[in-house]
Amino acid sequence: MATAIINGTQLHYRCQGDPAKPTVVLSNSLGTDMSMWDDLAYGLAQRFHVLRYDTRGHGASSSPPGPYTLDLLGQDVLALLDKVGVGRAHFIGLSMGGAIGQWLGVHAPERLERLVLANTAARIGSAEGWRARAAAVRAGGMEDIAAGSPGRWFTPVFAAAQAELVGAMQATLRATDPEGYAACCDALAATDLREAIGGIPVPTLIIAGTFDPVTTVEDARFMQRAIPGALLAGLPASHLSNLEAPEPFAETVQAFLRG
DSSP, X not given: OEEEEETTEEEEEEEESOTTSOEEEEEOOTTOOGGGGHHHHHHHTTTSEEEEEOOTTSTTSOOOSSOOXXXXXXXXXXXXXXXXXXXXXXXXXXXXXXXXXXXXXHHOGGGEEEEEEESOOSSOSOHHHHHHHHHHHHHHOSHHHHHHHHHHHSOHHHXXXXXXXXXXXXXXXXXXXXXXXXXXXXHHHTOOOTXXXXXXXXXXXXXXXXXXXXXXXXXXXXHHXXXXXXXXXXXXXSSOHHHHSHHHHHHHHHHHHTO
């Protein structure tokens, strides 16, 4: 594990695997940290150089006062790639990480090899909803958000069967800095990529959870129609499909990255 000052903020990151091999960047969802990628990172590191990081406001990265913007979150990735000496990389982002991936595909496609957009949308939720959540977290902290997270993240059957995993994810969410979380909500409130993603020129895979109430299958279909040549894979999972369906998620990603 390492830290670097990126765009004036300390970002926490980790590299695994042979740096001579192609790099894969993993970007976490809102309210999680890089540990959400533990299993996938281990598998990918057998074939790739894996770079994962805690988005600003999350995990062990710093939480400067917001609001943040998607431009800023995307520029963080580019500066981190520069820091570790990587010119081009595959990018896998889930939910908020997938929004960052779309930004990179639009604004910095020359830095990407292949792009995986998991459980995300060109417009996630509504601006009003994100602003209300940011205000609630700034006023009352993370407890209410954490209490309701299993219903957003997992199917009821999975949540009941995997109580330890669900509890660990809730603990991570509770430990997230409220200002960092709220500032990322500000970024999502201002994000609408529906008219921009048609300009993404890199090979793109979209992964949807068939039971995802947050970023739906229809959201995924919209992105597939908009992004030239994009592929779509549906997995039997809710919002955190990499955790609820880890084996098919990994197999789908590995096959796509191998071309």
